[in-house]
Amino acid sequence: MKYNQVTIKDIARELGISPSTVSRALKDHPDISPETKKAVNELAEKLNYQPNIVALSLRQSKTNTLGVVIPEIVHFFFSTVISGIEDVAYSAGYNIIITQSNESLQREKTDIKALFNSRVDGMLISLSRETNSFEHIDAMMAKGVPMVFFDRVYDSANSSKVIVDDLSGAKEATLHLIEQGCKRIAHLEGPPNLDITKQRLQGFREALAEHNLPVHEDLIVSCPQGTIEEGKAAAEKLLKMANPPDAIFATNDPAAMGAMQTIKEAGLKIPQDIAVVGFSNWFFSSLMDPPLTSVDQPGFEMGQEAAKLLIRQIEVKSKEHIDPTPETKILKTRLIVRDSSLKSGKKK
Amino acid sequence: MKYNQVTIKDIARELGISPSTVSRALKDHPDISPETKKAVNELAEKLNYQPNIVALSLRQSKTNTLGVVIPEIVHFFFSTVISGIEDVAYSAGYNIIITQSNESLQREKTDIKALFNSRVDGMLISLSRETNSFEHIDAMMAKGVPMVFFDRVYDSANSSKVIVDDLSGAKEATLHLIEQGCKRIAHLEGPPNLDITKQRLQGFREALAEHNLPVHEDLIVSCPQGTIEEGKAAAEKLLKMANPPDAIFATNDPAAMGAMQTIKEAGLKIPQDIAVVGFSNWFFSSLMDPPLTSVDQPGFEMGQEAAKLLIRQIEVKSKEHIDPTPETKILKTRLIVRDSSLKSGKKK
DNA sequence: ATCGGAATCGCATTCGTTTGCGATTTTATA
DNA sequence: TATAAAATCGCAAACGAATGCGATTCCGAT
Structure with a gap:
């Protein structure tokens, strides 16, 4: 105009x-x-x-704008991350352009290209569930576009990333269940492409191993979308087994929630018959009946850290003409124990 | 870069x-x-x-970017709206720059200024809870910046807006409670500055009037932030009354949720002793115990409509050098009846 | 009075693209 | 063949700001 x-x-x-x-x-x-x-x-x-910022951008080849590629905006954790990004970007004088991949690899590709064409100074990316090839990312990195990944990261990328310690978080959650006396713990596994899925599964395995408990592979059920519906279906499958589990550790809260519904409908008690633990500590988790024990991920902080890393990378590069060495920030999770897993009735 | x-x-x-x-x-x-x-x-x-989009923007005085000012990103309804905005903006070749006011008038002002300086082609705005003066908006409109308001609109603004029919939604919700046999219905009122607060209260009043039920002013309790905590406090106040209500219609779901917690802790049954209805149909509402009846607002559609209106306004203005006449889209709400209000046990 | 140097300031170019207008070439018409 | 008309293309300015370098002015020193 x-x-x-x-x-x-x-x-x-x-x-x-x-x-x-x-x-x-x-x-x-x-x-x-x-x-x-x-x-x-x-x-x-x-x-x-x-x-006129536009004229300035043209002259200086710098737009003071960060591009964000996120799988879904309508998602408690991700919107929290965006909020954290916005927080530090605002303070540092950067605008943020938001795109959502809708969990589609195709869309992720076009989003990244569009951001590049908009000449953003850098990108903050969390991969889609579908992403199993990385040429589109490698291409951008080859052009020298500063990028920082968060949560769902490109693991072999030579760039900064911010993740939570999914392995430890999952392990702590599982250990908590073991402490509560659970012996047959099931795991609802997440989207297979994502690294976080593997980390959470690994944490689950390590906790069992530490207590010399066997890992029953049939107690690991896949929820490739991580939805409530899949959680329900998974729980139904588990309940039909000859020897059903006495606890479920789900890859995220919606899956845990779905499982809880199935369990309650089957007339079983949570946590007495089956204890349940989720992951991400969604907004609604504390409001469930019973309130859901969950592994809290510091989303706001993750957004802040990711934005800080990216801005630093941008500014170092523009001044010293050299990329700073990539950094990986690992944020701590925190197990929020609620009634869905408290068999003993005593808090940890 | x-x-x-x-x-x-x-x-x-x-x-x-x-x-x-x-x-x-x-x-x-x-x-x-x-x-x-x-x-x-x-x-x-x-x-x-x-x-080079930046050079193009400079030459054409058009950035193909829409600015969004939203009270909070981490909010089910608003993030849904953003998603809708992103959807049509993406299809039409526009980027969106997101800012959040964090419900602060001061921040809203600086956000709008910053967006203006970024030369966005137009703005999509939902007012903060604090906003009670409008010079900052009038100033932008005087400069001819295309603006579309959504949900929390600037009512006297000579610009397009997208709202839901809060009055009808509230009325329908209240009528539903009356139909269920409730006689003493309380209302948890929202932030006083917002038009939607007044509309919902008005709908509440009209429903009662239609059935010749008296409006007990002491049954209208203010929840100026609309939080869970305020909902709890409000319910505590209501329960202490000599003649407590037999139903609560809350201005939003968190407040309803808080009230539910208090009611349950007091050993009362929902909906038998007190029926509860919320507003906005948050993600968690269907997962409550009992599932919360709520007035669904089409957030995604609202975002789509707002973006469409804005883009049309931008393009008409740039071609015909005249602003199209402002439009107001009123989207229908839909009452989602769940167990928290079903005394009779039969669905409507 | 002359010169040197500091203090001020403007010219011209640059970023990448668009566009009015004029210039040149080609083609068609008489 | 002369001439008009059409077809192609380049020049230069413009968008708004930044900046190297040259130009000018002014002051004091000799």
Whole structure:
């Protein structure tokens, strides 16, 4: 739109000086006399001059904009991350452009291309569930686009990432169940492509191993979408078994929630008959009946850290013309124990 | 960042023609011969030419970017709206820049200014809870910035808006409670500045009036933040009354949820002793115990409609140099009846 | 009075693209 | 063949700001 904003030229014309002098005066360049500076600044103030960011972006090849690619906006954890990103980006004077891949690899590709064409200064990316090839990412990295991954990261990428300690979180959750006296613990596994899925499964296995408990492979049920419906279906399958589990550790809260519904409908008690633990500590988890024990992921902090890493990378690169060495931030999870897993009735 | 992207000049140099010819060839201008067009297009393809959007924006005074100002990103309804906005913006070739006011008027002001300085083509705004003055908005409108409001709208603004029929939704919810045999219905009222608060209260009143039921003003309790905690406190206050209500209609789901907790802790049954209805149909509402009856707002559709209105306004204005007359889209709500209000046991 | 140097400031270019207008070439018409 | 008309294309300015470098002015020192 043409907003008829005042430009540096208007000020120059009015004052009978050149645009370059105005430009320098506004940035307090030593070449300019105090009187001219004063005149320029006063007129700029009076006319409410605002520099044209687009012209600046073109001139400096810098847009002060970060691109965000996220699987889904309508998702408690991810929207929390966005909020964290927005928080530090705002403070640092960056805009954020949001795109969502809708868990589609195809869409993720076009999103990344579009962000590149918008000349964002860097990208914050969390991979889609479908993503199993990485040429689109490698291509961007080859062009030198600063990128930081979060949560669902590109593991072999030579770039910074922010993750939570999924393995430890899953292990702690499982250990908690063992402590509660559970012997046959089932796991609802998440999307197979994602690294976090593997980490959580691994944490589950390690906890069992630590207590010399056998891993019953048939107690590991896949929930490739991680939805409530899949949680229900998985629980139904588990309940039909000759020797059903006495606890379920789910890869996320919706799956856990689905399992809880099935268990309750079957007339079984949570946690007495089957204890349940989820992952991510969604907004609704504390409101369930019984309240769901879950592994809390610090989403806001993750967004903040990711944005900080990216901005630092951008600014170091523009000043020193060299990429800082990639960093990996691992954020701690926190097990929130609630009634869905408290067989003993005592808090840990 | 400098990505060393190929420009129109590179193509021109390589082909020994001028940049202007390349520009015209790429846009299929009739002045250019088919042979040159072919040569240009092939080379552009080969070099993977991508136009520099920043330069385009400067030249055309159009950024193809929409600014969004939203009270909170981590909010089921609002994130759903964002998703709807993103959906149509993406299809129409627009980027969206997200800012959140965090329910602060001050932050809302700076957000809007920042978006203006970023030269967005238009803004999609939902007001903060605190917003009780509108100079910052009037100023933008005076400059001719296309704006569309959604949900929490600036009512006297001469601009398009998208709202849900809060009055009808609230009325329908209250009528439903009356139908269930409730006589003393309480209302948990929302943030006082917001129009939606008034509409919902009005709908509540109309429903009672229609059935010749008195409005007990002491049964209208304010929840200015609309949080779970306030819902709890409000319910405690109501339960202490000599003649407590037999139903509660809350301005939103968290408040309803808080009330439910208090009611259950007091040993009362929902809906037998007190029926509860919420508003917005949050993600968790169906998962409560009992599942919460709520007025569903089509958030995704709201985002879509708002973005469509804004984009149309932008494009009409740029072509015909005149603003289209403001439109107000009123989206229908839908009462989702669940167990928290079903005294009779039969669905409507 | 002359010169040197510091203090100020403007010209011209740059970023990448678009576009009015003029220039040149080719083709068609008489 | 002369001439008009059409077909192609380039020049230059524009969008708004930044900046290297050259130009000008002014002051004090000699």
